[in-house]
Amino acid sequence: MAEKTALIVDGDGASRNFLARLLEQKDCRVLETSLGREGLIFAWRDHPDLILVDPKLSDLPGEELIHKLRADARSASIPAIALSSDPNPAREAACREAGFNEYFYKSANDIPALMDAIELWLASRPDETPSTLEQTAPLTAKQKGGLLIIFISAKGGTGASSLCANLAMNIFLHQPRARVVVLDSVLPIGSIASIVGYDGGMNLVTLAAMPPAKTDEAFFRENLPKLPAWKFHLVAGSPDPESAASLRADRIGQIVQSLQAAFDFVFIDVGRALSQIILPIIQQADLIAMPVSPDMGTVRLSRVVWQYLQSKGLSKDHIFTILNRAVGFESISKAEVEGTLGLTVQSALPHLVGNLLMANSQNVPFASKFPNDTASMILKEVALQMITHAGRVRAESQQGGSYEF
Ligand SMILES: Nc1ncnc2c1ncn2[C@@H]1O[C@H](COP(=O)(O)OP(=O)(O)OP(=O)(O)O)[C@@H](O)[C@H]1O
Ligand SMILES: [Mg+2]
Incomplete structure:
Protein backbone atom coordinates (compact mmCIF):
# COMPACT_ATOMS: atom_id res chain seq x y z
CA MET A 1 0.00 0.00 0.00
CA ALA A 2 1.36 3.43 -0.88
CA GLU A 3 1.91 5.84 2.01
CA LYS A 4 -1.33 7.38 3.19
CA THR A 5 -1.86 10.84 4.61
CA ALA A 6 -4.19 11.74 7.46
CA LEU A 7 -5.23 15.22 8.51
CA ILE A 8 -5.99 15.93 12.18
CA VAL A 9 -8.06 19.00 13.01
CA ASP A 10 -8.29 19.32 16.78
CA GLY A 11 -8.05 22.28 19.13
CA ASP A 12 -6.46 20.17 21.85
CA GLY A 13 -2.70 19.71 21.49
CA ALA A 14 -2.54 16.55 23.63
CA SER A 15 -5.25 14.84 21.53
CA ARG A 16 -3.48 15.81 18.32
CA ASN A 17 -0.16 14.39 19.58
CA PHE A 18 -1.78 11.18 20.74
CA LEU A 19 -3.55 10.59 17.42
CA ALA A 20 -0.52 11.60 15.38
CA ARG A 21 1.60 9.01 17.22
CA LEU A 22 -0.97 6.27 16.57
CA LEU A 23 -1.19 7.16 12.89
CA GLU A 24 2.57 7.39 12.45
CA GLN A 25 2.87 3.89 13.90
CA LYS A 26 0.71 2.83 10.96
CA ASP A 27 3.20 4.49 8.58
CA CYS A 28 0.77 7.26 7.89
CA ARG A 29 1.95 10.79 7.08
CA VAL A 30 0.23 13.23 9.42
CA LEU A 31 -0.87 16.83 8.90
CA GLU A 32 -2.17 18.69 11.94
CA THR A 33 -3.89 21.90 12.79
CA SER A 34 -5.86 23.31 15.71
CA LEU A 35 -8.08 25.43 13.46
CA GLY A 36 -10.99 24.52 11.20
CA ARG A 37 -10.20 27.08 8.53
CA GLU A 38 -6.62 25.87 8.27
CA GLY A 39 -8.00 22.31 8.10
CA LEU A 40 -9.99 23.28 5.01
CA ILE A 41 -6.89 24.66 3.33
CA PHE A 42 -4.86 21.53 4.12
CA ALA A 43 -7.66 19.28 2.87
CA TRP A 44 -7.98 21.12 -0.45
CA ARG A 45 -4.23 21.53 -0.96
CA ASP A 46 -2.92 18.15 0.23
CA HIS A 47 -5.81 15.76 -0.53
CA PRO A 48 -5.39 13.58 2.58
CA ASP A 49 -6.77 10.03 2.58
CA LEU A 50 -8.59 10.55 5.86
CA ILE A 51 -9.64 13.53 7.99
CA LEU A 52 -10.07 13.34 11.77
CA VAL A 53 -11.88 16.25 13.38
CA ASP A 54 -12.83 17.19 16.92
CA PRO A 55 -16.05 19.05 16.08
CA LYS A 56 -15.54 21.44 19.00
CA LEU A 57 -13.24 23.92 17.26
CA SER A 58 -12.59 27.52 18.23
CA ASP A 59 -13.07 29.13 14.82
CA LEU A 60 -15.89 27.17 13.22
CA PRO A 61 -18.04 24.21 14.29
CA GLY A 62 -17.05 20.78 12.93
CA GLU A 63 -20.46 20.49 11.28
CA GLU A 64 -19.70 23.57 9.18
CA LEU A 65 -16.22 22.27 8.38
CA ILE A 66 -17.54 18.95 7.08
CA HIS A 67 -20.31 20.70 5.19
CA LYS A 68 -17.70 22.78 3.34
CA LEU A 69 -15.55 19.70 2.68
CA ARG A 70 -18.50 17.76 1.26
CA ALA A 71 -19.55 20.68 -0.93
CA ASP A 72 -16.14 20.93 -2.62
CA ALA A 73 -15.14 18.43 -5.33
CA ARG A 74 -11.55 18.31 -4.01
CA SER A 75 -12.69 16.89 -0.67
CA ALA A 76 -16.24 15.59 -1.24
CA SER A 77 -15.25 11.93 -1.04
CA ILE A 78 -12.48 12.03 1.57
CA PRO A 79 -13.55 9.87 4.54
CA ALA A 80 -13.96 11.96 7.69
CA ILE A 81 -14.22 10.80 11.28
CA ALA A 82 -15.52 13.01 14.07
CA LEU A 83 -13.61 12.39 17.29
CA SER A 84 -15.61 14.28 19.81
CA SER A 85 -14.99 15.72 23.24
CA ASP A 86 -18.60 16.98 23.32
CA PRO A 87 -20.73 14.80 25.64
CA ASN A 88 -24.02 16.00 24.13
CA PRO A 89 -25.60 13.03 22.30
CA ALA A 90 -27.38 15.35 19.85
CA ARG A 91 -23.95 16.27 18.52
CA GLU A 92 -23.46 12.81 17.03
CA ALA A 93 -26.66 13.05 14.98
CA ALA A 94 -25.74 16.58 13.84
CA CYS A 95 -22.24 15.50 12.82
CA ARG A 96 -23.42 12.45 10.90
CA GLU A 97 -26.15 14.49 9.26
CA ALA A 98 -23.58 17.10 8.19
CA GLY A 99 -21.44 14.48 6.45
CA PHE A 100 -19.07 12.74 8.87
CA ASN A 101 -18.73 9.04 8.06
CA GLU A 102 -18.05 8.02 11.63
CA TYR A 103 -18.42 9.47 15.11
CA PHE A 104 -16.43 8.45 18.17
CA TYR A 105 -16.18 9.85 21.68
CA LYS A 106 -12.76 10.56 23.07
CA SER A 107 -12.62 7.69 25.49
CA ALA A 108 -10.04 5.03 26.21
CA ASN A 109 -12.69 2.33 25.59
CA ASP A 110 -13.28 3.54 22.07
CA ILE A 111 -9.64 3.54 20.97
CA PRO A 112 -9.52 -0.01 19.55
CA ALA A 113 -12.72 0.56 17.54
CA LEU A 114 -11.40 3.94 16.39
CA MET A 115 -8.14 2.39 15.25
CA ASP A 116 -10.02 -0.34 13.36
CA ALA A 117 -12.16 2.32 11.69
CA ILE A 118 -9.10 4.38 10.75
CA GLU A 119 -7.46 1.35 9.20
CA LEU A 120 -10.57 0.44 7.25
CA TRP A 121 -11.20 3.91 5.89
CA LEU A 122 -7.55 4.30 4.93
CA ALA A 123 -7.63 0.94 3.15
CA SER A 124 -10.75 2.04 1.28
CA ARG A 125 -8.85 4.82 -0.48
CA PRO A 126 -7.13 4.12 -3.78
CA ASP A 127 -3.37 3.89 -3.69
CA GLU A 128 -1.61 6.49 -5.78
CA THR A 129 -1.36 4.20 -8.79
CA PRO A 130 -3.45 5.97 -11.38
CA SER A 131 -2.24 3.74 -14.21
CA THR A 132 -3.95 0.74 -12.60
CA LEU A 133 -7.03 2.72 -11.69
N1 LIG B 1 -20.32 -21.00 12.84
C1 LIG B 1 -19.09 -21.43 13.06
N2 LIG B 1 -18.82 -22.30 14.06
C2 LIG B 1 -17.58 -22.74 14.30
N3 LIG B 1 -16.49 -22.39 13.60
C3 LIG B 1 -16.68 -21.53 12.59
C4 LIG B 1 -17.97 -21.01 12.26
N4 LIG B 1 -17.83 -20.18 11.18
C5 LIG B 1 -16.52 -20.17 10.87
N5 LIG B 1 -15.83 -20.98 11.70
C6 LIG B 1 -14.38 -21.24 11.68
O1 LIG B 1 -13.72 -20.00 11.75
C7 LIG B 1 -12.51 -20.04 11.01
C8 LIG B 1 -12.48 -18.88 10.02
O2 LIG B 1 -13.40 -19.15 8.99
P1 LIG B 1 -13.20 -18.59 7.53
O3 LIG B 1 -11.82 -18.84 7.05
O4 LIG B 1 -14.33 -19.07 6.72
O5 LIG B 1 -13.39 -17.04 7.85
P2 LIG B 1 -12.98 -15.77 6.99
O6 LIG B 1 -13.88 -14.67 7.42
O7 LIG B 1 -12.97 -16.12 5.56
O8 LIG B 1 -11.51 -15.53 7.52
P3 LIG B 1 -10.26 -14.78 6.83
O9 LIG B 1 -10.34 -13.40 7.30
O10 LIG B 1 -9.09 -15.53 7.36
O11 LIG B 1 -10.43 -14.91 5.35
C9 LIG B 1 -12.46 -21.41 10.33
O12 LIG B 1 -11.63 -22.24 11.11
C10 LIG B 1 -13.89 -21.89 10.38
O13 LIG B 1 -13.96 -23.29 10.42
MG1 LIG C 1 -11.50 -15.84 4.11
Whole structure:
Protein backbone atom coordinates (compact mmCIF):
# COMPACT_ATOMS: atom_id res chain seq x y z
CA MET A 1 0.00 0.00 0.00
CA ALA A 2 1.36 3.43 -0.88
CA GLU A 3 1.91 5.84 2.01
CA LYS A 4 -1.33 7.38 3.19
CA THR A 5 -1.86 10.84 4.61
CA ALA A 6 -4.19 11.74 7.46
CA LEU A 7 -5.23 15.22 8.51
CA ILE A 8 -5.99 15.93 12.18
CA VAL A 9 -8.06 19.00 13.01
CA ASP A 10 -8.29 19.32 16.78
CA GLY A 11 -8.05 22.28 19.13
CA ASP A 12 -6.46 20.17 21.85
CA GLY A 13 -2.70 19.71 21.49
CA ALA A 14 -2.54 16.55 23.63
CA SER A 15 -5.25 14.84 21.53
CA ARG A 16 -3.48 15.81 18.32
CA ASN A 17 -0.16 14.39 19.58
CA PHE A 18 -1.78 11.18 20.74
CA LEU A 19 -3.55 10.59 17.42
CA ALA A 20 -0.52 11.60 15.38
CA ARG A 21 1.60 9.01 17.22
CA LEU A 22 -0.97 6.27 16.57
CA LEU A 23 -1.19 7.16 12.89
CA GLU A 24 2.57 7.39 12.45
CA GLN A 25 2.87 3.89 13.90
CA LYS A 26 0.71 2.83 10.96
CA ASP A 27 3.20 4.49 8.58
CA CYS A 28 0.77 7.26 7.89
CA ARG A 29 1.95 10.79 7.08
CA VAL A 30 0.23 13.23 9.42
CA LEU A 31 -0.87 16.83 8.90
CA GLU A 32 -2.17 18.69 11.94
CA THR A 33 -3.89 21.90 12.79
CA SER A 34 -5.86 23.31 15.71
CA LEU A 35 -8.08 25.43 13.46
CA GLY A 36 -10.99 24.52 11.20
CA ARG A 37 -10.20 27.08 8.53
CA GLU A 38 -6.62 25.87 8.27
CA GLY A 39 -8.00 22.31 8.10
CA LEU A 40 -9.99 23.28 5.01
CA ILE A 41 -6.89 24.66 3.33
CA PHE A 42 -4.86 21.53 4.12
CA ALA A 43 -7.66 19.28 2.87
CA TRP A 44 -7.98 21.12 -0.45
CA ARG A 45 -4.23 21.53 -0.96
CA ASP A 46 -2.92 18.15 0.23
CA HIS A 47 -5.81 15.76 -0.53
CA PRO A 48 -5.39 13.58 2.58
CA ASP A 49 -6.77 10.03 2.58
CA LEU A 50 -8.59 10.55 5.86
CA ILE A 51 -9.64 13.53 7.99
CA LEU A 52 -10.07 13.34 11.77
CA VAL A 53 -11.88 16.25 13.38
CA ASP A 54 -12.83 17.19 16.92
CA PRO A 55 -16.05 19.05 16.08
CA LYS A 56 -15.54 21.44 19.00
CA LEU A 57 -13.24 23.92 17.26
CA SER A 58 -12.59 27.52 18.23
CA ASP A 59 -13.07 29.13 14.82
CA LEU A 60 -15.89 27.17 13.22
CA PRO A 61 -18.04 24.21 14.29
CA GLY A 62 -17.05 20.78 12.93
CA GLU A 63 -20.46 20.49 11.28
CA GLU A 64 -19.70 23.57 9.18
CA LEU A 65 -16.22 22.27 8.38
CA ILE A 66 -17.54 18.95 7.08
CA HIS A 67 -20.31 20.70 5.19
CA LYS A 68 -17.70 22.78 3.34
CA LEU A 69 -15.55 19.70 2.68
CA ARG A 70 -18.50 17.76 1.26
CA ALA A 71 -19.55 20.68 -0.93
CA ASP A 72 -16.14 20.93 -2.62
CA ALA A 73 -15.14 18.43 -5.33
CA ARG A 74 -11.55 18.31 -4.01
CA SER A 75 -12.69 16.89 -0.67
CA ALA A 76 -16.24 15.59 -1.24
CA SER A 77 -15.25 11.93 -1.04
CA ILE A 78 -12.48 12.03 1.57
CA PRO A 79 -13.55 9.87 4.54
CA ALA A 80 -13.96 11.96 7.69
CA ILE A 81 -14.22 10.80 11.28
CA ALA A 82 -15.52 13.01 14.07
CA LEU A 83 -13.61 12.39 17.29
CA SER A 84 -15.61 14.28 19.81
CA SER A 85 -14.99 15.72 23.24
CA ASP A 86 -18.60 16.98 23.32
CA PRO A 87 -20.73 14.80 25.64
CA ASN A 88 -24.02 16.00 24.13
CA PRO A 89 -25.60 13.03 22.30
CA ALA A 90 -27.38 15.35 19.85
CA ARG A 91 -23.95 16.27 18.52
CA GLU A 92 -23.46 12.81 17.03
CA ALA A 93 -26.66 13.05 14.98
CA ALA A 94 -25.74 16.58 13.84
CA CYS A 95 -22.24 15.50 12.82
CA ARG A 96 -23.42 12.45 10.90
CA GLU A 97 -26.15 14.49 9.26
CA ALA A 98 -23.58 17.10 8.19
CA GLY A 99 -21.44 14.48 6.45
CA PHE A 100 -19.07 12.74 8.87
CA ASN A 101 -18.73 9.04 8.06
CA GLU A 102 -18.05 8.02 11.63
CA TYR A 103 -18.42 9.47 15.11
CA PHE A 104 -16.43 8.45 18.17
CA TYR A 105 -16.18 9.85 21.68
CA LYS A 106 -12.76 10.56 23.07
CA SER A 107 -12.62 7.69 25.49
CA ALA A 108 -10.04 5.03 26.21
CA ASN A 109 -12.69 2.33 25.59
CA ASP A 110 -13.28 3.54 22.07
CA ILE A 111 -9.64 3.54 20.97
CA PRO A 112 -9.52 -0.01 19.55
CA ALA A 113 -12.72 0.56 17.54
CA LEU A 114 -11.40 3.94 16.39
CA MET A 115 -8.14 2.39 15.25
CA ASP A 116 -10.02 -0.34 13.36
CA ALA A 117 -12.16 2.32 11.69
CA ILE A 118 -9.10 4.38 10.75
CA GLU A 119 -7.46 1.35 9.20
CA LEU A 120 -10.57 0.44 7.25
CA TRP A 121 -11.20 3.91 5.89
CA LEU A 122 -7.55 4.30 4.93
CA ALA A 123 -7.63 0.94 3.15
CA SER A 124 -10.75 2.04 1.28
CA ARG A 125 -8.85 4.82 -0.48
CA PRO A 126 -7.13 4.12 -3.78
CA ASP A 127 -3.37 3.89 -3.69
CA GLU A 128 -1.61 6.49 -5.78
CA THR A 129 -1.36 4.20 -8.79
CA PRO A 130 -3.45 5.97 -11.38
CA SER A 131 -2.24 3.74 -14.21
CA THR A 132 -3.95 0.74 -12.60
CA LEU A 133 -7.03 2.72 -11.69
CA GLU A 134 -7.44 4.13 -15.15
CA GLN A 135 -7.31 0.64 -16.57
CA THR A 136 -10.04 -0.65 -14.27
CA ALA A 137 -12.90 -1.73 -16.47
CA PRO A 138 -15.75 0.68 -15.94
CA LEU A 139 -18.83 -1.27 -14.97
CA THR A 140 -21.49 1.26 -15.58
CA ALA A 141 -24.74 -0.34 -16.61
CA LYS A 142 -26.23 -3.07 -14.44
CA GLN A 143 -25.01 -6.26 -15.96
CA LYS A 144 -27.29 -8.99 -17.12
CA GLY A 145 -26.56 -12.65 -16.64
CA GLY A 146 -26.04 -14.72 -13.51
CA LEU A 147 -26.82 -13.35 -10.09
CA LEU A 148 -23.77 -11.78 -8.48
CA ILE A 149 -23.43 -12.47 -4.78
CA ILE A 150 -20.45 -10.99 -2.95
CA PHE A 151 -19.18 -12.18 0.41
CA ILE A 152 -17.55 -9.44 2.39
CA SER A 153 -16.36 -9.46 5.97
CA ALA A 154 -15.39 -6.51 8.11
CA LYS A 155 -13.02 -8.57 10.20
CA GLY A 156 -10.95 -11.71 9.68
CA GLY A 157 -12.27 -15.06 10.83
CA THR A 158 -15.99 -14.24 10.65
CA GLY A 159 -16.52 -17.22 8.34
CA ALA A 160 -16.80 -15.43 4.98
CA SER A 161 -14.81 -18.00 2.99
CA SER A 162 -16.36 -21.09 4.62
CA LEU A 163 -19.87 -19.69 4.17
CA CYS A 164 -19.20 -18.60 0.61
CA ALA A 165 -18.14 -22.14 -0.37
CA ASN A 166 -20.80 -23.95 1.66
CA LEU A 167 -23.72 -21.72 0.66
CA ALA A 168 -22.67 -21.91 -3.00
CA MET A 169 -22.71 -25.71 -2.67
CA ASN A 170 -26.17 -25.61 -1.09
CA ILE A 171 -27.69 -23.99 -4.18
CA PHE A 172 -27.49 -27.43 -5.75
CA LEU A 173 -29.98 -28.73 -3.17
CA HIS A 174 -32.58 -26.25 -4.45
CA GLN A 175 -31.65 -25.98 -8.10
CA PRO A 176 -29.67 -29.02 -9.21
CA ARG A 177 -29.32 -27.71 -12.75
CA ALA A 178 -28.07 -24.24 -11.88
CA ARG A 179 -24.53 -23.41 -12.96
CA VAL A 180 -22.62 -21.97 -10.02
CA VAL A 181 -19.12 -20.50 -9.93
CA VAL A 182 -17.12 -19.27 -6.95
CA LEU A 183 -14.36 -16.70 -7.47
CA ASP A 184 -11.85 -15.98 -4.73
CA SER A 185 -10.46 -12.45 -4.96
CA VAL A 186 -8.93 -12.30 -1.48
CA LEU A 187 -5.38 -10.96 -1.48
CA PRO A 188 -2.63 -11.78 -0.87
CA ILE A 189 -3.70 -15.44 -0.46
CA GLY A 190 -7.09 -16.89 -1.28
CA SER A 191 -8.40 -19.63 1.01
CA ILE A 192 -11.29 -21.17 -0.93
CA ALA A 193 -8.94 -23.52 -2.82
CA SER A 194 -7.70 -24.93 0.48
CA ILE A 195 -11.27 -25.31 1.77
CA VAL A 196 -12.49 -27.19 -1.31
CA GLY A 197 -9.23 -29.07 -1.94
CA TYR A 198 -8.27 -27.60 -5.33
CA ASP A 199 -4.59 -27.67 -6.11
CA GLY A 200 -4.59 -27.03 -9.85
CA GLY A 201 -2.64 -24.24 -11.50
CA MET A 202 -5.54 -22.10 -12.75
CA ASN A 203 -6.37 -19.13 -10.60
CA LEU A 204 -7.41 -15.50 -10.73
CA VAL A 205 -3.81 -14.36 -11.29
CA THR A 206 -3.19 -16.72 -14.23
CA LEU A 207 -6.59 -15.92 -15.75
CA ALA A 208 -6.08 -12.17 -15.40
CA ALA A 209 -2.76 -12.50 -17.22
CA MET A 210 -4.59 -13.80 -20.32
CA PRO A 211 -5.74 -11.35 -22.99
CA PRO A 212 -9.35 -10.19 -22.46
CA ALA A 213 -10.45 -11.63 -25.81
CA LYS A 214 -9.57 -15.12 -24.53
CA THR A 215 -11.37 -15.00 -21.20
CA ASP A 216 -14.84 -14.86 -22.69
CA GLU A 217 -18.05 -16.64 -21.78
CA ALA A 218 -17.22 -19.74 -23.83
CA PHE A 219 -13.78 -20.03 -22.27
CA PHE A 220 -15.21 -20.05 -18.75
CA ARG A 221 -17.97 -22.48 -19.69
CA GLU A 222 -15.47 -25.00 -21.00
CA ASN A 223 -12.28 -24.58 -19.06
CA LEU A 224 -12.92 -23.83 -15.41
CA PRO A 225 -12.30 -26.67 -12.97
CA LYS A 226 -15.50 -28.19 -11.60
CA LEU A 227 -15.42 -29.64 -8.11
CA PRO A 228 -17.80 -32.62 -8.11
CA ALA A 229 -18.21 -32.77 -4.32
CA TRP A 230 -18.97 -29.05 -4.19
CA LYS A 231 -21.18 -28.85 -7.28
CA PHE A 232 -19.61 -25.62 -8.42
CA HIS A 233 -16.84 -24.36 -10.67
CA LEU A 234 -13.96 -22.46 -9.19
CA VAL A 235 -11.77 -19.50 -9.97
CA ALA A 236 -9.21 -20.07 -7.25
CA GLY A 237 -7.59 -17.09 -5.56
CA SER A 238 -4.01 -15.96 -5.52
CA PRO A 239 -1.89 -18.86 -4.23
CA ASP A 240 0.79 -16.72 -2.59
CA PRO A 241 1.76 -13.09 -1.98
CA GLU A 242 4.20 -12.99 -4.87
CA SER A 243 1.49 -14.00 -7.33
CA ALA A 244 -0.83 -11.45 -5.74
CA ALA A 245 1.69 -8.71 -6.44
CA SER A 246 1.54 -9.52 -10.16
CA LEU A 247 -2.27 -9.68 -10.34
CA ARG A 248 -3.66 -7.58 -13.19
CA ALA A 249 -6.43 -6.15 -11.03
CA ASP A 250 -7.79 -4.14 -13.93
CA ARG A 251 -8.85 -7.43 -15.54
CA ILE A 252 -11.20 -8.52 -12.76
CA GLY A 253 -14.15 -6.52 -14.12
CA GLN A 254 -14.13 -8.27 -17.49
CA ILE A 255 -13.61 -11.68 -15.89
CA VAL A 256 -16.65 -11.17 -13.66
CA GLN A 257 -18.70 -10.05 -16.67
CA SER A 258 -17.78 -13.23 -18.60
CA LEU A 259 -18.53 -15.37 -15.55
CA GLN A 260 -21.96 -13.78 -15.23
CA ALA A 261 -22.59 -14.59 -18.87
CA ALA A 262 -21.56 -18.23 -18.40
CA PHE A 263 -23.10 -19.05 -15.01
CA ASP A 264 -26.43 -18.67 -13.23
CA PHE A 265 -24.79 -17.72 -9.93
CA VAL A 266 -21.46 -16.01 -9.40
CA PHE A 267 -20.22 -15.99 -5.80
CA ILE A 268 -17.19 -13.86 -4.99
CA ASP A 269 -15.26 -13.98 -1.75
CA VAL A 270 -13.72 -10.50 -1.46
CA GLY A 271 -12.70 -10.93 2.18
CA ARG A 272 -12.01 -7.53 3.73
CA ALA A 273 -11.31 -5.77 0.44
CA LEU A 274 -12.93 -2.41 -0.10
CA SER A 275 -10.34 -1.18 -2.56
CA GLN A 276 -11.17 0.96 -5.56
CA ILE A 277 -10.49 -2.09 -7.71
CA ILE A 278 -13.15 -4.23 -6.04
CA LEU A 279 -15.61 -1.42 -5.39
CA PRO A 280 -17.08 -1.26 -8.93
CA ILE A 281 -17.77 -4.99 -8.72
CA ILE A 282 -19.34 -4.65 -5.28
CA GLN A 283 -21.55 -1.87 -6.67
CA GLN A 284 -22.75 -4.24 -9.39
CA ALA A 285 -23.67 -7.01 -6.95
CA ASP A 286 -27.22 -8.21 -6.66
CA LEU A 287 -26.50 -9.09 -3.07
CA ILE A 288 -23.76 -8.52 -0.55
CA ALA A 289 -23.60 -11.28 2.03
CA MET A 290 -21.98 -10.02 5.20
CA PRO A 291 -21.18 -12.54 7.91
CA VAL A 292 -21.01 -10.85 11.30
CA SER A 293 -19.90 -12.55 14.48
CA PRO A 294 -21.68 -11.46 17.65
CA ASP A 295 -18.91 -9.49 19.31
CA MET A 296 -18.93 -5.71 19.57
CA GLY A 297 -15.60 -5.21 17.79
CA THR A 298 -16.77 -7.04 14.68
CA VAL A 299 -20.20 -5.46 14.74
CA ARG A 300 -18.81 -1.93 14.95
CA LEU A 301 -16.42 -2.63 12.10
CA SER A 302 -19.27 -4.11 10.09
CA ARG A 303 -21.15 -0.87 10.66
CA VAL A 304 -18.20 1.05 9.21
CA VAL A 305 -18.27 -1.22 6.15
CA TRP A 306 -22.04 -0.84 5.81
CA GLN A 307 -21.83 2.95 6.06
CA TYR A 308 -19.11 2.97 3.46
CA LEU A 309 -21.20 0.82 1.11
CA GLN A 310 -24.13 3.14 1.73
CA SER A 311 -21.99 6.15 0.82
CA LYS A 312 -21.27 4.36 -2.45
CA GLY A 313 -24.93 4.06 -3.32
CA LEU A 314 -25.85 0.62 -1.97
CA SER A 315 -29.13 0.29 -0.11
CA LYS A 316 -30.18 -1.95 2.79
CA ASP A 317 -31.88 -4.14 0.26
CA HIS A 318 -28.52 -5.19 -1.15
CA ILE A 319 -27.19 -6.45 2.16
CA PHE A 320 -27.76 -9.95 3.45
CA THR A 321 -26.46 -10.20 6.99
CA ILE A 322 -25.54 -13.58 8.41
CA LEU A 323 -25.03 -13.68 12.15
CA ASN A 324 -22.37 -16.37 12.31
CA ARG A 325 -21.35 -17.61 15.72
CA ALA A 326 -17.83 -18.45 14.62
CA VAL A 327 -16.73 -18.32 18.27
CA GLY A 328 -18.20 -20.28 21.16
CA PHE A 329 -18.96 -17.41 23.46
CA GLU A 330 -21.58 -14.80 22.77
CA SER A 331 -20.97 -11.35 24.10
CA ILE A 332 -23.95 -9.54 22.61
CA SER A 333 -27.52 -10.36 21.59
CA LYS A 334 -29.03 -10.30 18.12
CA ALA A 335 -30.98 -7.15 19.08
CA GLU A 336 -27.76 -5.41 20.09
CA VAL A 337 -26.12 -6.48 16.84
CA GLU A 338 -29.03 -5.04 14.88
CA GLY A 339 -29.09 -1.83 16.94
CA THR A 340 -25.39 -1.16 16.48
CA LEU A 341 -25.27 -2.24 12.87
CA GLY A 342 -28.41 -0.40 11.80
CA LEU A 343 -29.42 -3.46 9.77
CA THR A 344 -31.77 -6.37 10.31
CA VAL A 345 -30.06 -9.69 10.86
CA GLN A 346 -31.48 -11.87 8.09
CA SER A 347 -30.10 -15.24 9.01
CA ALA A 348 -28.14 -16.86 11.78
CA LEU A 349 -25.83 -19.84 12.03
CA PRO A 350 -25.05 -21.57 15.29
CA HIS A 351 -21.59 -22.21 16.66
CA LEU A 352 -20.46 -25.43 15.00
CA VAL A 353 -17.76 -26.23 17.54
CA GLY A 354 -15.00 -28.00 15.56
CA ASN A 355 -17.27 -29.47 12.90
CA LEU A 356 -16.85 -26.79 10.26
CA LEU A 357 -13.11 -26.78 10.78
CA MET A 358 -13.14 -30.57 10.39
CA ALA A 359 -15.21 -30.45 7.18
CA ASN A 360 -12.96 -27.67 5.81
CA SER A 361 -9.78 -29.53 6.57
CA GLN A 362 -11.12 -32.65 4.86
CA ASN A 363 -12.21 -30.48 1.90
CA VAL A 364 -15.81 -31.64 2.07
CA PRO A 365 -18.98 -29.55 2.24
CA PHE A 366 -20.46 -29.35 5.72
CA ALA A 367 -23.76 -30.75 4.41
CA SER A 368 -22.02 -33.87 3.05
CA LYS A 369 -19.96 -34.45 6.17
CA PHE A 370 -22.79 -33.83 8.64
CA PRO A 371 -26.03 -34.38 6.67
CA ASN A 372 -28.12 -34.91 9.80
CA ASP A 373 -26.80 -31.94 11.73
CA THR A 374 -29.35 -29.16 12.26
CA ALA A 375 -26.74 -26.75 10.90
CA SER A 376 -26.95 -28.51 7.51
CA MET A 377 -30.68 -27.74 7.43
CA ILE A 378 -29.93 -24.15 8.39
CA LEU A 379 -27.30 -23.76 5.66
CA LYS A 380 -29.78 -25.11 3.12
CA GLU A 381 -32.42 -22.67 4.33
CA VAL A 382 -30.00 -19.72 4.32
CA ALA A 383 -28.91 -20.56 0.76
CA LEU A 384 -32.52 -20.46 -0.39
CA GLN A 385 -33.20 -17.22 1.47
CA MET A 386 -30.10 -15.69 -0.08
CA ILE A 387 -30.80 -16.59 -3.70
CA THR A 388 -34.46 -15.60 -3.35
CA HIS A 389 -33.39 -12.24 -1.92
CA ALA A 390 -30.81 -11.74 -4.70
CA GLY A 391 -33.40 -12.63 -7.34
CA ARG A 392 -35.82 -10.10 -5.87
CA VAL A 393 -33.20 -7.34 -5.85
CA ARG A 394 -32.38 -8.13 -9.49
CA ALA A 395 -36.04 -8.11 -10.48
CA GLU A 396 -36.59 -4.76 -8.75
CA SER A 397 -33.55 -3.27 -10.46
CA GLN A 398 -35.10 -4.27 -13.76
CA GLN A 399 -38.09 -2.10 -12.93
CA GLY A 400 -40.85 -4.43 -12.05
CA GLY A 401 -39.63 -7.37 -14.12
CA SER A 402 -39.32 -10.74 -12.48
CA TYR A 403 -36.18 -12.78 -12.25
CA GLU A 404 -36.47 -16.40 -13.31
CA PHE A 405 -33.83 -18.75 -11.99
N1 LIG B 1 -20.32 -21.00 12.84
C1 LIG B 1 -19.09 -21.43 13.06
N2 LIG B 1 -18.82 -22.30 14.06
C2 LIG B 1 -17.58 -22.74 14.30
N3 LIG B 1 -16.49 -22.39 13.60
C3 LIG B 1 -16.68 -21.53 12.59
C4 LIG B 1 -17.97 -21.01 12.26
N4 LIG B 1 -17.83 -20.18 11.18
C5 LIG B 1 -16.52 -20.17 10.87
N5 LIG B 1 -15.83 -20.98 11.70
C6 LIG B 1 -14.38 -21.24 11.68
O1 LIG B 1 -13.72 -20.00 11.75
C7 LIG B 1 -12.51 -20.04 11.01
C8 LIG B 1 -12.48 -18.88 10.02
O2 LIG B 1 -13.40 -19.15 8.99
P1 LIG B 1 -13.20 -18.59 7.53
O3 LIG B 1 -11.82 -18.84 7.05
O4 LIG B 1 -14.33 -19.07 6.72
O5 LIG B 1 -13.39 -17.04 7.85
P2 LIG B 1 -12.98 -15.77 6.99
O6 LIG B 1 -13.88 -14.67 7.42
O7 LIG B 1 -12.97 -16.12 5.56
O8 LIG B 1 -11.51 -15.53 7.52
P3 LIG B 1 -10.26 -14.78 6.83
O9 LIG B 1 -10.34 -13.40 7.30
O10 LIG B 1 -9.09 -15.53 7.36
O11 LIG B 1 -10.43 -14.91 5.35
C9 LIG B 1 -12.46 -21.41 10.33
O12 LIG B 1 -11.63 -22.24 11.11
C10 LIG B 1 -13.89 -21.89 10.38
O13 LIG B 1 -13.96 -23.29 10.42
MG1 LIG C 1 -11.50 -15.84 4.11
